[in-house]
Amino acid sequence: MVSEMSQAQEKELIYQYLSEISDPEIPVINIVEMGMVRGVLFRESKLEILLSPTYSGCPAMDMIDHLVKEKLQSKGYDSVEITLVYKPAWTTDWMSDETKEKLRAYGIAPPVGKATSKKGLLNEDPVFCPQCGSKNTEIKSMFGSTACKALYICKDCLEPFDYFKCI
Amino acid sequence: MELLDLSRFCMRLGDSCLIMAHRQSEMCSKGPFLEEDIAQTNLGLDLLGQAEALLIYAAELEGKGRTADDLVYKRPERGFYNFMLAEQPNTDFAFAVVRQYIMTLYLSRVYETLAKVDDETLSGIAAKAVKEIAYHQRHLGMWIKRLGEGTEESHERIQTAINELWMFVGELYEEDELDFKIQEVGYAISGDEMKAYLMANISSHLTEATLSVPKSVYMTTGSKKGIHTEYLGYILAEMQYLQRAYPDAKW
Numbered sequence: 239m240v241s242e243m244s245q246a247q248e249k250e251l252i253y254q255y256l257s258e259i260s261d262p263e264i265p266v267i268n269i270v271e272m273g274m275v276r277g278v279l280f281r282e283s284k285l286e287i288l289l290s291p292t293y294s295g296c297p298a299m300d301m302i303d304h305l306v307k308e309k310l311q312s313k314g315y316d317s318v319e320i321t322l323v324y325k326p327a328w329t330t331d332w333m334s335d336e337t338k339e340k341l342r343a344y345g346i347a348p349p350v351g352k353a354t355s356k357k358g359l360l361n362e363d364p365v366f367c368p369q370c371g372s373k374n375t376e377i378k379s380m381f382g383s384t385a386c387k388a389l390y391i392c393k394d395c396l397e398p399f400d401y402f403k404c405i
Numbered sequence: 406m407e408l409l410d411l412s413r414f415c416m417r418l419g420d421s422c423l424i425m426a427h428r429q430s431e432m433c434s435k436g437p438f439l440e441e442d443i444a445q446t447n448l449g450l451d452l453l454g455q456a457e458a459l460l461i462y463a464a465e466l467e468g469k470g471r472t473a474d475d476l477v478y479k480r481p482e483r484g485f486y487n488f489m490l491a492e493q494p495n496t497d498f499a500f501a502v503v504r505q506y507i508m509t510l511y512l513s514r515v516y517e518t519l520a521k522v523d524d525e526t527l528s529g530i531a532a533k534a535v536k537e538i539a540y541h542q543r544h545l546g547m548w549i550k551r552l553g554e555g556t557e558e559s560h561e562r563i564q565t566a567i568n569e570l571w572m573f574v575g576e577l578y579e580e581d582e583l584d585f586k587i588q589e590v591g592y593a594i595s596g597d598e599m600k601a602y603l604m605a606n607i608s609s610h611l612t613e614a615t616l617s618v619p620k621s622v623y624m625t626t627g628s629k630k631g632i633h634t635e636y637l638g639y640i641l642a643e644m645q646y647l648q649r650a651y652p653d654a655k656w
Contacts, residue, residue, distance in 0.1 A: 293451065293454060294455045294537060295455070295457070324526060324529030327532040327533035353536065380540055380543065382443070
């Protein structure tokens with residue numbers, strides 16, 4: 239593409255472009271922060287982007303696919319191929335503390351604990367209310383507005399909120 | 406194991422996920438309350454994602470140039486290999502709960518085994534699904550208990566659903582030649598092991614929920630050969646309508 243750049247620099251630039259794409263369902267987080275971008279590969283005549291779906295049936299996946307192609311095409315990459323990688327399975331453990339804080343500030347309680355433990359996976363630890371910080375919260379439904387979230391209610395400030403499930 | 410065998414195995418599993426996903430999608434706007442309505446359709450969404458991944462892989466392994474969409478939209482009823490339990494209708498909420506509860510127990514064991522195989526694609530799909538299914542299991546287990554211990558009416562209705570769906574459980578641990586090939590390479594547990602696992606769990610959950618395990622011994626069979634109950638045809642009629650009316654239509 240840009241001949242004077244080394245491949246490492248170009249890769250970094252591509253990551254930069256990809257981080258301009260936000261998750262269609264959580265606009266404050268981009269797909270790189272989500273940990274969905276698993277690799278950028280330079281093939282002979284095309285660019286291959288490896289993506290890991292968050293949930294098997296995530297309806298945002300198609301949209302993300304389109305957004306990635308659109309973004310890279312606008313940067314001059316005409317031939318972009320997207321490959322879905324299932325292994326290792328995407329996990330909320332890949333979110334940085336900074337990303338979790340962004341979620342919280344947006345009003346979504348970030349995943350508590352690690353998905354590698356069964357306790358974390360089935361959210362048995364207390365979930366803090368993203369509005370008032372209370373841990374006096376209660377699960378209303380294990381499935382919230384999207385597959386990746388559960389619905390909670392805060393018993394102190396009485397606000398309902400989404401909890402990003404630990405998976 | 407030959408690629409075609411693995412393809413067929415993925416197709417069976419993918420078909421069950423697909424047909425259940427369709428059944429769950431029918432629950433949209435029919436849940437007993439809003440949160441549960443969302444939960445029911447979310448169960449379907451997870452299953453649809455699993456079905457898609459499995460059928461894409463089945464089509465690839467088959468190597469006949471068919472896509473996952475071809476498999477879903479262009480096979481006739483006799484070409485589907487989902488369990489009959491998966492296609493049973495949402496007669497009432499209790500039927501949907503019992504169908505999904507039993508199938509989820511089955512799937513959790515299947516995916517647990519597959520998550521450890523050396524096939525990268527399959528173990529990746531399974532490792533992801535195992536986590537999703539853990540949520541399903543907990544959610545549906547809660548409903549079994551809640552309806553069983555609820556009112557006289559809820560107890561009776563869930564017991565009826567269990568009794569009526571019981572004849573379809575036998576297929577989950579039945580074995581044919583393909584199963585033996587799959588078991589040989591460690592991609593599946595034996596039918597006996599599956600039966601013991603299902604029966605132990607079902608019996609302890611039902612007892613806890615003051616429900617009883619049916620005594621009837623007759624178990625129906627046939628889906629591994631493409632034989633189904635009358636319900637599958639109606640599902641396909643709706644699911645495949647557009648592709649049959651407008652072949653290869655895209656949006």
